[in-house]
Amino acid sequence: MIADDEFLARISQGSSFRILKADPAAALDSFSMLPPPEKAAGQFDVYCQDQNLGLTIRNLRPKCGFSDDQVGLGRIIFLLHLSGKRRIELGAHSYELAEPTLAIFYHPPGLKKRSVWSDDADEISLTIGMWPHGLSSLCDFSAMDLPGISSISGDRSDVFWYARPLPYTLMSATENLFHHSVDRRVAKAFITAKSTEIACLSLDTLLTDGSFLVRRDVAVDRLERIRTLIEASLPNPPSLCDLAATFGMQPQDLSVEIREGLGVSLNQYITSRRMERARTLLESENMPLKQVAYKVGYCHASNFCTAFKRHFGRPPKNYMRLC
Structure with missing residues (x-):
């Protein structure tokens, strides 16, 4: 784990999005990332407690074609792409997201990931990020069991990526996060529990996929x-x-x-x-x-x-x- 200020700095490194905290003096629980207003409307809402399990809800409406970069922290990413279009360039590969998709990948520390949107590519998606060691504490599984994760350097061109059509169980699990109306006093616990559920369901999808094995x-x-x-x-x-x-x-x-x-x-x-x-x-x-x-x-x-x-x-x- 790293200091909150450093965590925020790393998240925004290389990005044109602006970080906005509801209360600058508050602990690192939630914040928003706002795109350049001339390029897009909408925002990314980020929820994270103790940094291990971070949830990002994207609702982006591009006004023109543009791209944004994010430098890797060395985290496992569970991406549920619900609607819209986005191209992700990671290492030596490029991935098109145009249909509801589950993607699981590793974003090595220091490696740039570029997201590219066109002017007709409104996006709604949900991302959960975890430190690799967090998987071991969450379930009986180690991130080192996935190819291309151990001994990774920031200039690696071929990193772990898995994608498949979004299963209905995961699509249903996201509904409560997008449309929840729980009391604010239990909101943090609710978001953490739902994020954990989605991460576990995503991992189960991966580990029971015969084509992946x-x-x-x-x-x-x-x-x-x-x-x-x-x-x-x-x-x-x-x-x-x-x-x-x-x-x-x-x-x-x-x-x-x-x-x-x-x-x-x-x-x-x-x-x-x-x-x-x-x-x-x-x-x-x-x-x-x-x-x-x-x-x-x-x-x-x-x-x-x-x-x-x-x-x-x-x-x-x-x-x-x-x-």
Whole structure:
């Protein structure tokens, strides 16, 4: 989390929109962003508490074609485009929003996102922004499970983007936010609860979309994560069922993906990595065979020696470091 003044400064960085707070001395709860009056009417109403969950309601009526830039903060964005037109240019890609659409994307820190409107492109939309770590506190899901989010720099040209026609459940969920009449004393709690609901429904849409699960970038990232998980737990690696549950897939589908991506089955890959780790230990450490076997997941040295010789064609003692 960053200071409120810095948060506001970052939100408006590069933008021609003017920030207007109802009470300049009040805490950062809500404010408006006003477009240049000669270019558009309407405004963006922004509601945010503790910065983790920020809701923006856009109602924009362009008077001419114009664009506006926003520099990324490193947040996950859930965009519900309800009506109108807008083009989003992000990294090396351009996305047209002309129909009711759900878009989920990552806006890396320092990366410019350009929104482009034409003079007949009135827009009504709703956006929820979250810090990546906020997803973990909200639900049993990490933003790092999405491709192109970990280790991102501001000049990255290919960032995570997912879009599909807006589901009816999400369209209905937005209605209460646009037309609510709750008492002002519970308004903050209501907006937070509805924003959380919409974020969860959006994420559920993503994670249950079969076409998303088989996207090439998602599959490549999934294989990298599987490699990392196995490397970090060779003595007791995750099973196929464990990994399938982690990624929300059927075990048989993940098994096929692993074999196609790695060229071997999961068990064969685990055995190969165990043997490579064991050889490294034998060559670099003055360590008894039994201890080496244990470190790579074998309870009995005899089973380890058999597997090692089958893999390398020579027994492990041939690789042992001389004292």
